[in-house]
Amino acid sequence: MSGTVRAPRARRPRNSLRLDGILDVAERVAAGGIESLTIRAVAAELESAPMALYRYFSTKDELVDALLDRVLGRMEPPSESGSWIEDLGVFARNHRDLLDRHQWAVSGLFAHPAPGPNALPIGEWALRILERGGITGDAAVAAFSGVLALNYGWSSFVVARTAGAGESLAKDLAEPAVAQAFPLTTAVAGPMGRYGSGDHYELVLGLLLKGMAGNI
Template identity: 80%
Template sequence: MPGAVSAPRSRRPRNSLTVDEILDVAERVASAGIETLTIRAVAAELESSPMALYRYFSTKEDLVDALLDRVLGRMEPPSESADWIQDLAAFARNHRDMLRRHQWAVTALFAHPAPGPNALPIGEWALQILARGGITGDTAVATFSGIVGLNYGWASFVVARSGGAGESLAEGLRGPDVAQAFPLTASVAGPMSRYGSAEHYDLVLGQLLAGISSQPDRDHTTE
């Protein structure tokens, strides 16, 4: 209707928000890319003012930490059996699956490795399993770091592979020039299409676990 004036957009009362509601929206915003997450963007989704969110999170970094801590809290605890290596494999896969379900959080977790209290149980689970295998102290820390490092690297592979990187890489290796200059690389063009696949992960994890289980000095501790 000509001359009609739309009603002004109302904002929510400042005290009507909850932490869980803010984090729900923040996760939805971050799922499009962690770089899109800002206090202003979350406030807009909530039809609130940025100042209302600052009552709960004084900075964007505080919001990111809370969101990442929430993600880490979703990791499934590993199963416990009579075989500590099987349990370590379960831990590794559960951690990998947690990262795979939250691909947007992988790069942020690099910058915020311990964003909150939910990071502590993850390390404790791994250390408990390693202690059952006689791996403690400095060796346990290095072993845990190696598993976590594998998973973060593999999660990055999965993100790249979701955009067709594996197939593109394989196709680029099939040219005659590549075959002549790099024959061994060209010969694995087919497997390169499975770059970052679950099958490749299981192969590499098995190799890592075989090395862990066979190391002779399991109780080495460095102060």
């Protein structure tokens, strides 16, 4: 009995891999969920043997860190105007915009916010702005941490909302018994469906910045 003989799958030539090319493919894989990012998955996309990637990354964690550090390297530097508090606001928005453009990286960066050298300029920018406002030392670390906590938390809300989180709460609040037991929550059911929205972020960021400015 005759059958179709398949040609062997072409393999990438030896030593043809480059770091940027690996990270480009790794980012495409991670866009489907960072939990799916493995050396084997990236090698398959590259039509290469996993061992070829081990020349660059000895473990999956090293690959993830390199990719997260690459994302941080895309952070837009804040402007420098005559108002340090306005510049801090620009810094915060630039950072949140970075997370919004790379939603797949939010959980990884939240767990490991300093995966490589590109994290250092980000902290330096923030600390320099805060120093201009008279906030230094321990207070500066706390203020910088507060901005990061707001952004990572807010970006997690956005990711969850994109995935449909909150729909079950809306259904629960539509039940008369639930509405009666939780009247204040029911009264804001509409706005709660917009959690993680841009205007809500601006409101909270404004309150945070106002509080920092008021303590100087």
